[in-house]
Amino acid sequence: MEGPIIKVNRSKTGQDFSLKVKDLNFAYFRDPVLKAVDFTLEKGAVGLLGPNGSGKTTLLRCLLGQVPLKPGQVSVLGYDMAAQARLARAGLGWMPERGGIIPGMSGVGLVAYLGELSGMPARDAMQRAHEVLHYVGLADERYRKCDDYSQGMKQRLKLAQALVHDPDWLFLDEPTSGLDPRGRVSVLELIRDLAWNKDLGVILSTHLLADVEAVCREILVLRNGELLSRQVVDSQAREPKQVFEVEGFGGEEGFLAGLRAMGAEVVPDGRLHLVTLDLARLTGKAISEVGDEGFDTAAGVNAILGVAAANDYALRRLRRRPVSLADEFYSMVEA
């Protein structure tokens, strides 16, 4: 049998929590599933977005060291996953999309069993199983056989087993799959709590954009095995060109001419005018000078208000047009 027992929850002091993927190419057979994927992640909530078959699950399996890798390609928590995957897995929690329960066991039995397999002493594992099942909201059902659980309960159980050994990183593969709207919201709230308040790194693999928007600070977009983009969620605020929706009445011609004179592009959209302003030009700041919060949209609003006031144009509506992650995602993937 394999060497010494690995104690999970090693001392966190000075530990390397990063995930490093370097020029990762991977194929199960001949066709490559991942092509030259390259990124480094520090602890945080990261969404892994991509259409079906884009290689999301395979990338997670590479991060878990469940597939054969070449040395140096994937490093997790400071361990090279080609040779030291077992050591790294003590600090990783995995919630698979499909299956992922062992029939015949009670909820608490399953979670404790997997806790023990993660290197926990039997008593610790059992106590911790009760705790995490309470946390995920399965306290009353923990003694029931997991075969009889509903889909929502199974998803919570899978989350509990991924948490039992207090991992540094959680890899969640489609965690809201098959859930009703209420169940989906509550599972996302749990994940958000873990990522934002409990200091766990979370990689959320999904094709549901709303899930990523609800939980993640950053997204990686995969398409056909290639890492298409990496950006912070709500990165639209960092874009210098912002679109404003304007509606009003009065001196419209003068108002539009004033906007164009300011360098704005104006496109009619029904009763609205879509006004695109270059905030970098307007504020005199470069992209590198603005932080994660992005450009101050108030500058654009004030500029439009000024032009409207100068031309006696009475505004009925003025707001920055929200750009959803979905728009960005589809424009990227379909590009």
Place this chain on the structure above:
Amino acid sequence: MPVYDRGYTHWEPSAARSWPAWWIIARRGIAEPLKRRWLLILLLMGFVPAIVKGGIIYFKLKAGDIADLLGGGWTSIEPEGFLAFIEGQRFFVFVFLAIVGAGLVANDRRDNGLSLYFSRPLGLNSYIGGKALTVMFYYCLVTLFPVYALCLFAYLIAPNATGMDLLLLTPLRATVYCLLAGGSISLVLLAFSSLGKRSIFVMVWWTIMVSGTETIAAIAEGLGKGSLQAVNFLGNYHNAGSLLFSSPARLDVNPLVSLGIVILWTGIAILVLRKRIRPVEVVS
């Protein structure tokens, strides 16, 4: 603070020791079937031959040669008699191992359990070791453990028995045999289990492997083609075991040939297990 009020807390490890993964897997694998009452009844039935043999040994030792008519070599307290007893337990070996072992890997494959196991810090050897130990335990439960009890019983009632034979050499032979044969049989059964996702499928193959090959061997013997008995799966183990128990061959095949066949089966089983047990289901 009560558990229900804690929310999520980070785990603080206690000083208690943790067990190796193979032992945790084996412990669960052994305990799980014992929850079924009908299996316990079957298990008790598996001990009936040992009780009968114990009774016959007692009768033989007390009634002398008259009792020879009852069971021949099977009742002997010589090593050969114990190998014959293990051989006689093959029905229970077949049934128990089918019930306990058929789903061990197949169910994990069906329910994507392998992915869960291999997301933990355990390797292939620990997984296979734990599962094989489960099968071996049930194998020993109906073969080795009754032999121990019978040896002790025979020693206690035999007027001229020496502890050297009944308390040391015979149990030692039986231990070595059961560990080696049980280990090999476990690996072969697990290999079958890894080929399917339904335990019923594995049971069918196991039945063909054990009963089918025994039937073919019996037909071959009837036709006078003794060398064809080498197809007898469990028979080869007993035949090879005759080397260890210093008893006559159990088949019309050289015991060394049987040993070679057993080693071949074990090798194939290990290759199959290494190929089939992996956390990722790859569909071509």
